[in-house]
Amino acid sequence: MAGGRRIVTAANDAAQAEGISVGMGLTDAKVLRPDVGIDEADFAGDAAALLRMARWCDRFSPWTVPDGQDGIFLDVTGCAHLFGGEAGLVAQLVARLRRQGIKGRAAIADSAGTAWAIARFGGGDTAVVPGGGARQALADLPVAALRLEPKVAALLMRLGLRRIGELYAMPRASLAVRCGEALAVRLDEALDRTPEPLSPLSPERLRWTRRTFAEPIMAAEAIAASTQKLLDTLCRQLAEEDAGARKLTLSLYRVDGRVEEATIGTAMPSRDPRHLLHLFRERLPLIDPGLGIEDMVLTATLAERLTPIQLGFDNAPVEDNTDLAALIDRLTTRLGARALARPALRASHIPERAVRFQPALDKQSPLLWDARKRRPVRLLARPELIEAMAMVPDEPPFSFRWRHLHHRVCRADGPERIAPEWWREAAETRDYYCVEDEAGRRFWLYRAGFYKPDVAPRWFLHGLFA
């Protein structure tokens, strides 16, 4: 729809054969072929599909980015050998797309601009422009292949410049003056005189390894076995770099074009394939192989330096946490990252704030607990209101009822007054008592707030002593 006029935004081969072209009014198209099938354009859906496809292309290069409405750039530097050369890569790419029912054209060239031009205007489905051959390959293409704005393209037409080759002879400065800087830049980019930066979908991933299957695999054992092989290869790579993985992502490319992913994290950098496989075993059952998986890519999305264990003066390893780290990783993978923690003391008098939970392998807090302060073994998540009876406001209760049970207080220690931290929101001062009932059970009770003549004091039970 443009200004209330419905126009054709895309047409398939059959429609184009009937003379229907993009940009034509819908009414004109209907005149040409009254029974033409019409679908509302869904630009957002198209963009999402293109993004999905760009991710799918991940298997050919880690460096992919959707371009415009109908293109995808891949930086295949250093990837082609995995597919039997550049020609093999484009052939596989186009063939695989075709299997999904997508008609695509692919070209490899020195610059993104040239590849864009050849893929769209080059004629064939696949093309590889040899290194330094861009100038010659582009010469015969129409100027529109330079990704120009319609206005600039029309201007060039008026000037009688139809082919890119005709621009080569023009002085760059006069081109820029007459037709705008954009044309000169595009020409430079196409001829690889100016680099054109692409921002990829996924961050740079250098540590990755890939397996392709002649026959799609579906069985869980087959997936696990392939994961193991990938891990073996990746861990060797990591060892060469003295690195260890902190985070690994396994991408499984399904036959139907969808991508399944499994990610694991480790508490300490690791390159032990057995340990990492153990972690993946928790995740693999969640993978839905669909009709089969044809490609698997394992990437170390986060890697850190991991040098061989350092030896101390007496030739004993300084501090070897690897066993513990391996255990913690296994537990974390199953229970979740927040399930595992190490208590660390914090400089706060408020009992519920005195302990902080930190990741199990973090550096230990140097604070030591002051043994003169008596603290319960169990601290309730939230102090519970109790019915307590005290003779005098400033004394511990002589009996109380907690969770429907009545306790008579036989002994008591206290009070220990704990004032709220003034920089926090208003809270009440608490007077804590350690009381023992007739059976010998010990409780930590407190009275909230100061004594007020007409207000009954509120008592809480906060913890249990041993």
Added chain:
Amino acid sequence: MAKAAQKREQAAKLDALRRQLAALEQGNRGGAVLPFGVPVIDAALPGGGLALGAVHEVEGAAAEEEDGAVAAAFLAGILARLSPARPVLWCLKRPDLHAPGLALFGLKPQRLILARAPNDSEILWVMEEGLRSAALAAVVGEITGVSMTATRRLQLAAENSGVTGFLLHRESSTAASSAVTRWRVAALPGSLTPGEPGVGRAQWQVELLRCRGAVPAMWKMEGCDATGSVSLSAAMADRLALSQQAAG
């Protein structure tokens, strides 16, 4: 003559079998133990202490059971004395364990790794993983129920790694288990003379309910001190001394 020789041979065979049985009953292979440091208790336990590389069960008494405070403190005292001082993995459902409180019984917060799991079966899984890892000194799991098979798995894992496991029951269960010992600890009213203010040092009643290769027993003792050591309560120690005098 031949008959006498045959009998002697039989007796020797039986003796060997009995020894084998006794070794089996003790459960742990290496035979390493952690003594309590109290002669009467250590004498009652096979090997002279708590078997290491084995699984033990601890429960609270009656109303105390659900809170598990005394049981946790009793365990903290044992864990504090384990050496080398490797970390202790403590698996539980509700994070109500208070590290400063355990520190008073000798278990340093730095050694504690808490694992929170949603149910018994997950806790048992965590325990088994922990018991297989030589990086730990011990594994504690707070559970409400456990099957014979599950304790057997834990026991096997503990025997293989030498890591000691403790099941802390937070609900009474009478199910059979493969654990080497089962303890019940309960709080006793304090030792101070009535009328005197203050709660003083905790008094516990520690019962050895079940132990392979030993008879059940019961002691009254004082709560662990800051090094995790226990001692018999004054009254009981006096009585013991008296009976020893009488015997001597």
